Amino acid sequence: MSDLKVLVFAQKKGTALSGTALELLNIGRQLADKLSGKLGALVIGSGTDTCAKAALAAGADVCYTVENGALDRFADDAYAKVLAELVASKSPRIVLGPANFYGKALFGRFAAQLGVSIASDCTKLDISGEGTLEALRPAFGGKAYLTVKFKSTPQIATLRPKVYAEATADALRGGSIEPFSPSADALSSSYNVETGAVTTGGEISLAEADIIVSGGRGLKEPANFKLIQDLAQALTGAVGASRAVVDAGWIAYKYQVGQTGRTVNPKLYFAVGISGAIQHLVGMQSSGMIVAVNRDPDAPIFNVATYGIAGDLFEIVPALTTKFRKELGK
C-alpha cells in the first residue's frame, strides 16, 4: 500500500503558490500526520521548481511537478487527466483541491473520470475513527451542515477558501521534488475555461480576498459603486455586490455574493447599503468580522454584523475611505 496518504492540488498563481494551495497544505499535513503517512503536492505549469520548494517548505513530503508552459493557462480537461494519471500511479488515499473557480471545474471532472464521489465546498476536514476522511459541508444554502464519509477510494474533497490558515513556511524542511510525465493524451487536451472571477488587471479575486467591500441597492445608482471601489482599494480588498444591483445591471455577476452568487469567507466583510436578505447572508455570514453600513437601524444585516454603523452611506463610506487611506499611508 502507498505511504502517500494525502495529495493536494497546489495551484500556482503567477510564479508563486496560491493562497489556497498553502491552506490545503496546512490541512493536508494535519490529515497525513493523523494517518501516519506522507503528504504530496502536485504543481503544474512552468517554473514549477520554485513552487515545489515552497510546497515542501509548507509541509509536503514530496512535490510532483509537471513542467509544461502550455499548461500555465488553466485547462480543466488536461489538468484532470494529469491528476487522474498521477493518482493512478501514486495511489494516495485522499485527494484535496480548492473549492474556488478552478477547483470546482477540475475536481468535478477528475472525480467523474475516476467514477468516484466527491465532497465539494467543505468547511472542515478530519480523519474519522475508521481512518477515513470525514468532511463537513454546507447544504441548503448554509442552513444545514452535512458530515460526509466516503466509501470509495480515493476520497476526494474540495475545501472552501479561507477556512484554514495558510501553512507557515519552514525552509529547512526536507522532502523530494519528483517530475511527473503525463501521457501525450493528457497533454493534448486543450479545452480551456475562461478565467471568470479570477484576478484580472490587478483586481483581487472575491474567493481569495481577505477583505471584501460589498455594495447594495442603497447606493442608489451604478456610478456610486465608485464609493465601494475606493474603500476596497484603500483596504487592498475586493469588491462584492448584492444580487439586487447585479440584476439591475450595475455590476457584473462575478461580483455577486450570496446563495446564487459566490460564497465568501474573508477576514473582514463590509456590507454597504445591503439589507441583509437571507440569500445574501448565506454567502458571507461566516466572514471573520462583518461591518454593516445601513441607514435603517432595523435592517437584518445588523443581526449578523460585528460592528454596525446606522447612518447614511454617502457620508460614512467616504469618511472611512479617507481615514483608512491616511492610516494605511495610501
Ligand SMILES: Cc1cc2nc3c(=O)[nH]c(=O)nc-3n(C[C@H](O)[C@H](O)[C@H](O)COP(=O)(O)OP(=O)(O)OC[C@H]3O[C@@H](n4cnc5c(N)ncnc54)[C@H](O)[C@@H]3O)c2cc1C
Ligand atoms: C432564489 C433567490 C436567490 C437569491 N440570491 C441572492 C444572492 O445570491 N445574493 C443576494 O445578495 N441576493 C440574492 N437574492 C435577493 C435577495 O432576496 C435580496 O433581494 C437582495 O439581497 C437585496 O439586495 P440589497 O440588500 O442590495 O437591496 P435592498 O433589500 O433593497 O436593500 C437596500 C438597503 O440599503 C439601505 N439604504 C438605502 N439607502 C441608504 C443610504 N443612503 N445609506 C445607507 N443605507 C441605505 C436600505 O435601508 C436597505 O436596507 C436572491 C433571491 C432569491 C429569491
